[in-house]
Amino acid sequence: MDALSASQESAAAKPALRKSLWARHENALLGTFSMLAFLAFWEASVRFGWVNPLFTSSPSRILRTAIELFADGSIFYDIEVSGYEFIVGYGMAVLIGVPLGILMGWYARVDAVLDPFVSALYATPRIALLPLMMIWFGIGVASKIAVVFLGAVFPILVNTITGMRTINADFIKVARSFGSSDRQLFLTVALPSSVPLLLTGLRLGLGHALVGIVVGEMYGATHGLGFLIATAGARFQTDKVMVGIILIASAGVAMTQLLRRIEKRFERWRPAIGG
């Protein structure tokens, strides 16, 4: 019976630890090997003169350029500017998107008033608003913060609203049967059941925020990683372009992983899909 298997699960986990190193980390190891093979092939094709490094760069050149950039300290300011734009823009998107989404999901009237704006802006590619942001907020960080905010806030908002709306009708019935007030229904049913979609919104918003930084800085800026990529690209400094791309990609991967951790923490009560 399931009852037995549930209690034996923890016991069964112990022998699993004794599996070989390979068996435990098979996926991670395979991924590492394929990545190393790719890097070796890339490096070799440049060394043997199969391709022109002016276009492709190479792992060793990228590394050398990265060391130079970090050594003379010039890149730190770009990282700082982009990081600042991200933290402020994304932070505002979370601080405004989540509460507003909860309000719109819970109160039909609030939704009716704001929905036309949200729908219209959600459908608009936010990048199209860039020129406006530049006119309103100038070429400095403020316009980039605005773009990051606009990119991130809508996925967060829309997912939070959906999370609040898609409450299992049975749960509402249970709560009502136990005599719950509207406030209690909100706190004990609506909020916890909307957490998974809310976190999905945060993760989607993260991707949009990163796009916002890069495109915003490419379009018009004086500093930042996007600006670095754009100017280096214009001068055919492929190595430098690659350094910028790798930095942004790493930041994206790291933050997505962090959010996944948080999601796992909140979803202990969920059956693992396919596991």
Place this chain on the structure above:
Amino acid sequence: MKGAATMPHAKLEAQGVCLDIDNDRTRLRLPVLHDIDLTVAEGELVCIVGPSGCGKSTFLNAVDGLSKITSGRILVDGREIAGPGPDRAMVFQHDSLFPWRTVLQNVMYGLDLQGRLGKGERIERARALVELVGLSGFADHYPHELSGGMRQRVNIARALVMNPQLLLLDEPFAALDAQTREFMQVELLKILARARTTALFVTHQINEAVFLADRVVVFSARPAGVKEIIAIDLPGPRTLAIKHQTAFLALEERIWRLIEQEAEQTGMLTVA
């Protein structure tokens, strides 16, 4: 019926209960419950059976206070009900456990809402109920880690923790496999005997109704009314072996005939 209202041992009295549902699309008024009179005595287990979709669950929801009745009265311990109250608790169909709450937290839910007891006392009472339904080792498990039968035990404990005067069960075993279902029927009788609760149980399985009930109420097809009430005088404590006795089979047969009559009528109605 008037006299029954003053009798002290009547736990639940439904008097002339009617319930109509307005269909917004067709603008028709659909009678679902029609003039239902039913009395459940203290300590009694009454099962309601009837053709599918006849309104059994609607009646149960009305008794719980979740659905408003159009006319008539529903009294619990002689007091007319106005919405859900702590004197009644409902055991819902499967999957109505909150997946983000552990077994213990699910059982505590009603007490949490009430907010009368301190946290320590709530945990203590919930633990006692978890033990009563035989899940002591699983208090900190999440619902998805339990089997269907175990989840339904939690569901029952969640209702019983409120110390209800009247326990309402809405096809609680419908989603279980046949074996688990039979075991849970025996288990329910034990749990109710221990908790000494009056219960109203809706099911579409005649076999289940005859096995559990002191009396079986047969509802007519829509609009539902009480077609017949059959006393089940099978000796207790009941074991599954009873299901093979002639007396049991005869009762089952008799109730099946009644429902068949009703179902035939509905069949003709739905064709039209």
